[in-house]
Amino acid sequence: MVTEPFERGRRRTARTGAALALASALLGAAPLAVPLATLASPIQPLDSIVAVVNNDVIVQSELDRELSLLLPELRAQGTELPARDVLQRQLLERLILARLQSQRAEQLGIEIDDGTLNQALTSIAERNGLSLEELRQALQQSGIAWHDFRADTRRQLLTTRLQQEEVIRNIRISEQEVDRFLTTDADSLIRRTEVRLQHILIALPDVPGTAEVEQAQRKAQDLVRRLRTGEDFAKLAVAHSDGRRALEGGDLGWFPIAEVPTLAVEPAQTLRRGEFTNPLRSPSGFHIIRIADIKGDSPTGVAQTHARHILIRTSEIVSDEEARRRLLQLRERVAGGDDFATLARAHSDDTGSALKGGDLGWIGPGDTVPEFERVLQGLAPGEISPPFASPFGWHLVQALERREQDSTDAAMRQKASEALRQRKAEEATELWLRQLRAEAYVELRLDQDNF
Numbered sequence: 001m002v003t004e005p006f007e008r009g010r011r012r013t014a015r016t017g018a019a020l021a022l023a024s025a026l027l028g029a030a031p032l033a034v035p036l037a038t039l040a041s042p043i044q045p046l047d048s049i050v051a052v053v054n055n056d057v058i059v060q061s062e063l064d065r066e067l068s069l070l071l072p073e074l075r076a077q078g079t080e081l082p083a084r085d086v087l088q089r090q091l092l093e094r095l096i097l098a099r100l101q102s103q104r105a106e107q108l109g110i111e112i113d114d115g116t117l118n119q120a121l122t123s124i125a126e127r128n129g130l131s132l133e134e135l136r137q138a139l140q141q142s143g144i145a146w147h148d149f150r151a152d153t154r155r156q157l158l159t160t161r162l163q164q165e166e167v168i169r170n171i172r173i174s175e176q177e178v179d180r181f182l183t184t185d186a187d188s189l190i191r192r193t194e195v196r197l198q199h200i201l202i203a204l205p206d207v208p209g210t211a212e213v214e215q216a217q218r219k220a221q222d223l224v225r226r227l228r229t230g231e232d233f234a235k236l237a238v239a240h241s242d243g244r245r246a247l248e249g250g251d252l253g254w255f256p257i258a259e260v261p262t263l264a265v266e267p268a269q270t271l272r273r274g275e276f277t278n279p280l281r282s283p284s285g286f287h288i289i290r291i292a293d294i295k296g297d298s299p300t301g302v303a304q305t306h307a308r309h310i311l312i313r314t315s316e317i318v319s320d321e322e323a324r325r326r327l328l329q330l331r332e333r334v335a336g337g338d339d340f341a342t343l344a345r346a347h348s349d350d351t352g353s354a355l356k357g358g359d360l361g362w363i364g365p366g367d368t369v370p371e372f373e374r375v376l377q378g379l380a381p382g383e384i385s386p387p388f389a390s391p392f393g394w395h396l397v398q399a400l401e402r403r404e405q406d407s408t409d410a411a412m413r414q415k416a417s418e419a420l421r422q423r424k425a426e427e428a429t430e431l432w433l434r435q436l437r438a439e440a441y442v443e444l445r446l447d448q449d450n451f
Contacts, residue, residue, distance in 0.1 A: 109316030203242035220279035258419030327387035
């Protein structure tokens with residue numbers, strides 16, 4: 001049975017452009033510390049409200065900061081800029097979803113303390129071959145204020161942890177689903193290894209009328225016609241898509257072929273590089289999917305690690321620092337001769353593995369969230385890690401032994417289970433965000449006076 005550390009968040013491709021490469025390592029869009037335009041008058045007007053989100057507001061300066069970062073990126077990509085009001089509406093929806101998730105996290109008592117934040121920042125720096133101070137300098141040279149980068153990193157960590165708690169941890173995969181997947185999609189696990197997807201969404205309301213459906217379908221069909229005449233997909237996505245990645249040209253990034261969202265499974269397996277679909281209907285609306293790029297490889301042996309862990313979840317009662325302190329005490333007890341498995345049964349919050357003494361079985365590349373995988377790969381057999389954080393909470397992990405494993409039936413079933421989990425996670429998160437938005441009180445005040 002796959003336990004919670006196997007639930008891997010979708011990996012996204014970093015944005016192009018050297019000036020934004022570091023910021024894109026973790027953030028969707030890190031705001032600049034300077035406004036989009038400088039007022040000639042020394043008298044500053046009041047910061048106007050552009051949206052009311054439940055009992056909170058989003059002001060024009062927040063929107064300007066997002067826009068001031070996005071515009072240079074779009075120009076660097078050579079993307080034809082749509083009208084300013086189109087960009088502002090797209091960005092405002094992004095800010096509204098972020099604010100709603102922050103509010104939900106506050107209700108649940110989910111927080112990211114400075115220790116977890118600093119650990120994430122250090123990881124970003126290390127992935128780019130930099131020290132923390134060098135990362136700070138590189139961002140500042142790119143016009144990104146360090147305090148803004150820290151704030152947006154904290155926000156992204158908070159969002160990830162919230163989605164894991166509210167959505168991902170509730171996903172279950174049955175043996176029957178694995179059987180069906182292996183019957184119909186087994187080749188997807190061993191042939192095309194990755195695809196890069198682009199996406200345009202023409203959204204529908206929750207309960208659309210016939211006229212609304214017909215109007216959205218006509219718009220999607222017209223976009224397909226324009227694509228067939230040679231118009232650029234990314235430009236059309238920025239100008240017309242209602243998808244969350246519209247401002248990135250509809251770029252959804254690289255997906256392992258087995259983790260492609262359900263709607264894109266057939267196109268990902270059959271379309272050639274550069275081809276796109278006709279409009280595809282879903283409850284969200286009409287979708288156009290393009291295969292931007294493909295990677296493939298022959299199946300090879302997989303290096304696996306047999307591991308066990310202890311998980312302490314954070315909550316309103318258990319802070320990050322408290323979780324870390326508990327794990328330090330448990331690590332000291334193991335060093336003093338206490339049995340790891342016994343401690344896992346008594347203290348681990350991962351119920352799936354706790355009954356087995358924290359045993360996670362054999363873990364291969366990509367089977368766990370990145371934070372967990374990086375620590376596990378750095379351990380020698382028998383070694384126990386220091387406490388570290390992931391979207392699920394805080395862990396101690398012990399590497400027991402390693403092996404090289406061929407694509408046996410057991411390994412294929414594990415890959416199939418994880419592929420199904422990722423598919424469901426993408427769809428469930430999208431529906432959860434739509435529900436969060438639908439249940440909220442949102443008043444838009446973005447009008448011509450704000451342009």
